[in-house]
Every structure is written in C-alpha cells, then in structure tokens.
Amino acid sequence: MNDDFEPRIIGFFCNWCTYAGADLAGTSRIQYPPNVRVIRLMCSGALDPVYVIKALLEGADGVLIGGCHPGDCHYQSGNYKARRRVAILQSILKQMGFEPERVWLRWISASEGRYFADTVTEMVAKLKELGPNPLKGVGAI
Amino acid sequence: MSVTAYLEVAEGDTLGTLQRFLGQLLTADIVDALLVPQKLPTGDNVVPTLIRDPAKLAGVDPIAPVMPVIAAQAVSNVTATEHGERLAAVLRSCELRAVIELVKLQQASLEDVILIGVDCLGTYEVRDYARLIEAGVDPTTEVLAVAAEGQLDLLAADLESAAKGYQIRAACRMCEKPVPGGPDVYRPDITIGFLGVDPSHQILIEASDTLAEKLGLEAAEGPSASRRGEPVEPSGQAPVRRKEIIERLIAERTAERDRVFAAFRERVTGMDNLLAEFSTCIRCYNCMGACPICYCKECIFRTPTFDHASPQYFRWAERKGSIRLPTDTLLFHLTRLNHMATSCVGCGMCESACPSELPVALIFRAVGQETQAIFDYHPGRSLEEEVPVSTFREDELTELGEREG
Numbered sequence: 001m002n003d004d005f006e007p008r009i010i011g012f013f014c015n016w017c018t019y020a021g022a023d024l025a026g027t028s029r030i031q032y033p034p035n036v037r038v039i040r041l042m043c044s045g046a047l048d049p050v051y052v053i054k055a056l057l058e059g060a061d062g063v064l065i066g067g068c069h070p071g072d073c074h075y076q077s078g079n080y081k082a083r084r085r086v087a088i089l090q091s092i093l094k095q096m097g098f099e100p101e102r103v104w105l106r107w108i109s110a111s112e113g114r115y116f117a118d119t120v121t122e123m124v125a126k127l128k129e130l131g132p133n134p135l136k137g138v139g140a141i
Numbered sequence: 142m143s144v145t146a147y148l149e150v151a152e153g154d155t156l157g158t159l160q161r162f163l164g165q166l167l168t169a170d171i172v173d174a175l176l177v178p179q180k181l182p183t184g185d186n187v188v189p190t191l192i193r194d195p196a197k198l199a200g201v202d203p204i205a206p207v208m209p210v211i212a213a214q215a216v217s218n219v220t221a222t223e224h225g226e227r228l229a230a231v232l233r234s235c236e237l238r239a240v241i242e243l244v245k246l247q248q249a250s251l252e253d254v255i256l257i258g259v260d261c262l263g264t265y266e267v268r269d270y271a272r273l274i275e276a277g278v279d280p281t282t283e284v285l286a287v288a289a290e291g292q293l294d295l296l297a298a299d300l301e302s303a304a305k306g307y308q309i310r311a312a313c314r315m316c317e318k319p320v321p322g323g324p325d326v327y328r329p330d331i332t333i334g335f336l337g338v339d340p341s342h343q344i345l346i347e348a349s350d351t352l353a354e355k356l357g358l359e360a361a362e363g364p365s366a367s368r369r370g371e372p373v374e375p376s377g378q379a380p381v382r383r384k385e386i387i388e389r390l391i392a393e394r395t396a397e398r399d400r401v402f403a404a405f406r407e408r409v410t411g412m413d414n415l416l417a418e419f420s421t422c423i424r425c426y427n428c429m430g431a432c433p434i435c436y437c438k439e440c441i442f443r444t445p446t447f448d449h450a451s452p453q454y455f456r457w458a459e460r461k462g463s464i465r466l467p468t469d470t471l472l473f474h475l476t477r478l479n480h481m482a483t484s485c486v487g488c489g490m491c492e493s494a495c496p497s498e499l500p501v502a503l504i505f506r507a508v509g510q511e512t513q514a515i516f517d518y519h520p521g522r523s524l525e526e527e528v529p530v531s532t533f534r535e536d537e538l539t540e541l542g543e544r545e546g
Contacts, residue, residue: 080533080535
C-alpha cells in the first residue's frame with residue numbers, strides 16, 4: 001500500500017438523508033477523512049449512471065452513493081430504483097473489467113452522523129488497499 | 142386457443158402464397174394496413190413497407206434473409222400516437238421481441254395491431270445480401286430450401302451463398318430465439334412457419350381462434366401426413382418434426398452464443414483490454430440510432446452537456462497528459478449499456494451499423510445476459526413482466542446499500 005495515496009471519492013448524496021447525515025457529522029464535530037467531494041442530489045433515485053461512470057473515467061478512486069434507508073425515501077421509492085440501477089451498474093462494470101468495489105451504495109439517514117463518518121473512514125481505508133484508479137492517467141477514453 | 146393450419150403452396154410459389162395470405166388481411170377487411178418487408182425495385186434489398194392497397198403486395202418477402210432496419214422502430218413510428226387504424230405487422234423474432242419492449246417502454250402500442258411472427262434462420266449484412274443478388278443467388282429460395290431439408294445452417298457448404306463465402310450476421314449466428322412464440326419469445330397473434338414443413342408445398346400458420354375463423358383457416362391434422370409420412374401430434378398442434386428442428390436450431394445457436402460469450406469474457410479482463418475493445422470507436426452514434434431499445438428523443442450525448450467548451454479539452458489534456466479525440470467514447474458505450482442492456486433483444490443492428498466494425502452486439506448481448514439474469518428478466522417474452530429499470534421490489538437486493546460484514 002502506498003501511504004502517500006489519498007483516494008478521491010465523489011459522493012452523490014440525497015438531500016433528505018445522507019446529505020443531512022453528512023451535515024450532522026460536521027456540526028457534531030465528528031472527525032472523518034477529507035477525501036470525499038460531495039454532490040447533492042434531491043434523491044438517490046435521480047442519479048443517472050452516466051455521472052458515476054464519468055467520475056470513474058475521469059479518475060475518481062471511488063464513488064459513494066448515499067440515500068435514505070429502504071422505506072424512508074422522501075419520494076416513496078427513489079432509493080429502491082437507485083438500488084436496481086447500482087446493481088446493474090456494478091454488474092456492467094465488473095463484466096467490463098472495472099473494479100465494482102469502487103462504487104459504494106449506502107443508506108445513511110439524517111440522524112446517522114456517526115455512521116456517515118464511519119462509512120467514509122471505512123471507504124478511504126478500502127480504497128487505499130485497492131490503490132489508485134488505473135484510469136487516472138488514461139486519456140484514451 | 143390457437144389453431145394450427147397449413148396453407149397449400151400452389152406450383153411451388155411459396156412467396157406468392159404468402160402474399161395472397163397477407164393480402165387477405167386487407168381484402169377481408171381485418172386490417173387497414175400491413176407493415177411487411179418488401180423488395181426494393183432494384184431487387185437488392187428488402188425494407189419495411191406500410192401497405193394499404195392490396196394491389197401493392199408484389200415483392201412482399203418476409204423470408205428474405207436481410208434486415209436493413211429493425212421493423213420494431215417502424216412499428217413504433219406508426220403506432221406510438223393515436224392513429225385509429227387497424228394494422229398487421231410481419232416481424233422476425235428479434236423484431237417482435239423489440240416491439241414488446243417498446244410497448245412496455247410506452248413507445249409503441251398494440252391497440253388494433255395484429256402481430257405476425259415469421260420463422261427466421263438469420264439475416265445477411267445488407268451489402269452481402271446485395272452482392273448475393275448481384276451474383277445471381279436468390280437468398281429467399283436458399284432459406285426455403287434449407288428449411289425444407291431440415292438443414293439449419295445457412296453456412297452449409299452446399300449453398301451457393303456459403304460457397305461464395307457469405308455468412309449470416311454474427312448476431313444471427315448466436316441467436317437462440319429464432320422462432321416467434323418459441324422459448325422466451327412472445328407468442329404473436331399469427332405465426333408463419335416454414336421450419337419443419339416443406340415450404341415448397343405448405344406453410345404452417347398458427348393463429349388465434351378468432352383470427353383463424355376470419356381468415357377461413359381450418360385446423361389441420363399435420364403437414365399432409367400422407368406426403369411426408371411423419372408423426373404428427375394431436376390435431377391443432379405443430380408437427381413433431383417442426384418441434385425437433387426448432388430444438389436443434391436453438392441448441393446450435395446456443396452453443397455458438399456460449400462460445401463467443403466465453404471468448405469475449407476471456408478477452409475483456411482488465412482495463413487495458415476494455416480500452417482496446419472500443420479503441421476504434423468514432424462516436425458516430427450509429428449503434429444508438431440503429432438500436433430499437435435506445436428510444437430517447439433527446440439522448441444526453443446529443444445535448445449541450447457534451448458540447449464542451451474549447452478550454453475544457455486543454456484542461457483534460459493537462460490533467461491526463463494527453464486525451465484522445467473524440468472524447469467520451471467509453472463513457473458513451475458504458476452509459477448506453479446501463480440504459481438498455483436489461484432490454485437488449487440481441488438483434489445486432491448496432492454492430493451492423495458500426496463503421497468501425499466493433500463487436501458491439503456481442504458486448505451488449507454478453508453483458509445484457511448477466512444484467513438481465515439479476516432480475517430473471519427476458520426481454521420480449523411477455524407484456525406482463527415489467528422492464529427492470531422501470532420497477533423495483535422491496536424485498537430484492539437487500540444486501541446492497543447495507544454495511545458489509
């Protein structure tokens with residue numbers, strides 16, 4: 001493992017749960033690695049796979065998709081749809097020679113600031129084991 | 142209930158018999174228009190044609206082994222919005238399956254539409270078909286001869302086309318769903334069959350009771366048992382010989398499919414191989430235009446999102462050291478896969494349309510197979526099974542999204 005390697009994670013968080021959970025982690029002064037760049041969505045179900053793929057092709061080491069727990073979606077079922085899309089995406093990435101472990105889906109509620117911090121910490125550690133995204137310096141995509 | 146009947150072919154004129162049968166749908170006022178493949182005046186291609194006048198049926202050829210466009214797109218064109226007409230569409234299995242997907246995606250309607258499926262042994266690339274015609278070969282006659290012999294391989298050495306080195310499209314060689322109403326294929330209102338019958342004498346027609354009555358079709362005991370002397374199943378059933386031949390065809394195609402899928406999976410391991418696979422893509426979007434499932438009127442790749450400002454290219458080149466142009470080729474294919482792989486019917490039109498001859502049909506089918514399996518989904522099988530990306534179940538994929546371990 002390269003100790004100097006700091007993974008870059010793109011986070012796609014739903015407005016109602018995971019984004020609020022991340023906010024709670026911050027306001028609660030919970031420490032977690034600063035490796036995640038957050039993009040706020042209204043719902044995890046609003047995330048088209050094109051953005052996840054774009055992030056990976058541009059060299060992001062990991063993508064963390066955060067939504068409300070099953071049954072808690074602000075829009076009733078967006079997270080269930082997101083779950084199907086992530087299942088399809090991971091299946092395709094795996095078959096096409098990508099590492100599907102770079103794409104995480106996690107249900108993190110607005111009250112789970114600690115769990116949010118733990119998730120980012122855990123993901124950073126896993127990505128350090130995995131190493132940098134091999135596409136980082138590849139322009140032929 | 143459906144009725145199995147046989148059309149007697151007069152003087153070996155199979156096409157003429159088929160044309161008269163289809164014309165009956167118009168003359169008996171069962172439909173207002175027919176959507177059928179019809180030969181171009183030049184004779185070297187066969188294209189979907191919407192016919193209202195029964196006098197315009199000359200040159201109709203649902204057997205010609207060529208598919209310049211997938212007629213599912215034509216069905217979508219003529220049925221997507223209110224039209225008040227009664228239509229019958231003659232379709233190959235892949236076209237039929239694509240229509241079913243488009244109906245579920247609300248891009249086509251089966252209101253007042255009679256779907257007619259026709260057996261398919263595969264299609265040649267358009268240019269190969271034209272060359273065969275130029276060389277004096279009649280591919281339709283060859284297909285009928287092969288069907289009559291129970292020989293299923295259009296590559297069979299004793300065919301003139303094969304002797305000249307032509308073979309059917311790669312997608313057709315691995316098509317394990319060649320028969321309408323066969324395993325995991327939607328059962329159309331009418332099936333026109335020539336596999337397992339001698340099409341120089343007879344054509345098999347399966348139709349619903351009501352349609353059979355309107356068309357004056359009578360349930361037969363079998364394909365003139367006295368002529369062939371072969372076993373037949375009870376009245377109204379397709380003959381045993383047809384069943385056997387279809388099973389053999391499916392087995393051969395399945396073996397070919399598994400062979401090329403395995404080769405693909407061996408080849409595409411790791412990023413470098415993936416990049417090599419798509420390296421000659423010129424991002425022309427032909428595959429998208431030819432795909433019956435890619436129906437979006439405004440694809441994100443054709444929006445200003447991908448009209449990058451000039452400085453952006455320099456920034457990318459700076460960050461990565463160099464970038465290949467056109468950009469976003471892999472992004473395009475991976476995104477397209479995510480959007481339509483679960484509904485891919487394997488028609489292979491993407492590959493036929495590709496100027497760089499990328500094996501896109503193989504890639505999409507191989508990847509589609511696994512993504513479809515996640516949801517046990519079979520594109521084009523049934524109108525009741527929902528398209529995976531438009532629905533969900535609360536009790537599925539429950540580990541996804543939960544903390545591991």
